[in-house]
Amino acid sequence: MPTNKQRRQAAQRRLQRQLERRAELNRRRRRNVLTVVTAVAVLLVLGAVWLVTQGGDDDPTAAADPSAAPSSSAAATTNADGTVTCSYTPDPSGNPNLVDAGTPPSPEATPTEGTVSLLMSTSQGDVPLTLDRATAPCAAASFTYLAQQAFFDGSPCHRMVNGDAFGVLQCGDPSGTGQGGPTYKFAEEVTPETTYPRGAIAMANSGSPGSTGSQFFLVFTDSQLSPDYTVVGTVDEAGLAVLDQIAAAGNDGSFEPSPGGGAPNTPVTIESMTVVS
Numbered sequence: 001m002p003t004n005k006q007r008r009q010a011a012q013r014r015l016q017r018q019l020e021r022r023a024e025l026n027r028r029r030r031r032n033v034l035t036v037v038t039a040v041a042v043l044l045v046l047g048a049v050w051l052v053t054q055g056g057d058d059d060p061t062a063a064a065d066p067s068a069a070p071s072s073s074a075a076a077t078t079n080a081d082g083t084v085t086c087s088y089t090p091d092p093s094g095n096p097n098l099v100d101a102g103t104p105p106s107p108e109a110t111p112t113e114g115t116v117s118l119l120m121s122t123s124q125g126d127v128p129l130t131l132d133r134a135t136a137p138c139a140a141a142s143f144t145y146l147a148q149q150a151f152f153d154g155s156p157c158h159r160m161v162n163g164d165a166f167g168v169l170q171c172g173d174p175s176g177t178g179q180g181g182p183t184y185k186f187a188e189e190v191t192p193e194t195t196y197p198r199g200a201i202a203m204a205n206s207g208s209p210g211s212t213g214s215q216f217f218l219v220f221t222d223s224q225l226s227p228d229y230t231v232v233g234t235v236d237e238a239g240l241a242v243l244d245q246i247a248a249a250g251n252d253g254s255f256e257p258s259p260g261g262g263a264p265n266t267p268v269t270i271e272s273m274t275v276v277s
Contacts, residue, residue, distance in 0.1 A: 114133050120273050155171065166224065
């Protein structure tokens with residue numbers, strides 16, 4: 001029959017084994033939690049990378065081929081005379097929807113003063129546009145040049161978004177696919193303070209730096225967007241009245257869920273884009 005001492009020793013051994021088992025279970029739980037946290041972190045990183053690399057497909061103002069390589073376009077540099085040097089870089093993607101219209105002349109001396117007035121005549125009415133060289137000299141020069149080349153003539157406005165905090169009509173793609181533009185790209189001209197109020201004209205891009213081309217969007221509802229899209233000018237009140245009529249008919253939702261919106265239910269074609277002054 002075991003003595004009291006032997007019983008105490010056996011109880012101590014059982015307690016020690018229980019403590020060891022509990023410690024091992026705690027170690028396993030910590031390892032499992034760490035594994036789960038690591039897996040979630042990896043998925044979040046991969047998701048962020050996917051959103052960045054697929055920005056052209058998911059961005060609300062997506063314009064270009066999402067498979068295109070990011071452009072190496074450099075930001076404009078300021079010259080001693082106040083002009084800027086713009087960089088219009090060939091698009092290397094091989095996107096079949098791109099149209100070769102050459103490049104804007106004299107990019108090394110792009111003006112930064114004054115405005116350019118354009119008349120965008122559409123199948124739904126005239127939309128006067130004013131480009132601001134001071135705010136976006138490279139985008140204004142490119143927009144003006146493409147208009148002079150009749151680049152926009154006959155092209156549809158392929159996408160519209162009708163939201164309470166995001167209302168735009170997107171145009172500028174001769175192919176009408178949302179993937180087209182010229183065979184060059186250039187850098188965005190933005191600041192952290194860039195906003196998109198009603199009446200703004202902004203340049204679409206694929207979500208990659210230096211991917212601005214010809215596509216633009218006309219803002220008819222104050223829009224909450226990150227400051228990633230060059231604001232090149234404004235639409236006047238007469239033009240906004242035309243946009244409001246188009247917006248009232250809504251869109252067909254063909255771009256849902258990503259990047260959003262769809263073709264306007266009232267088809268809009270740019271019949272001509274004319275430089276007025």
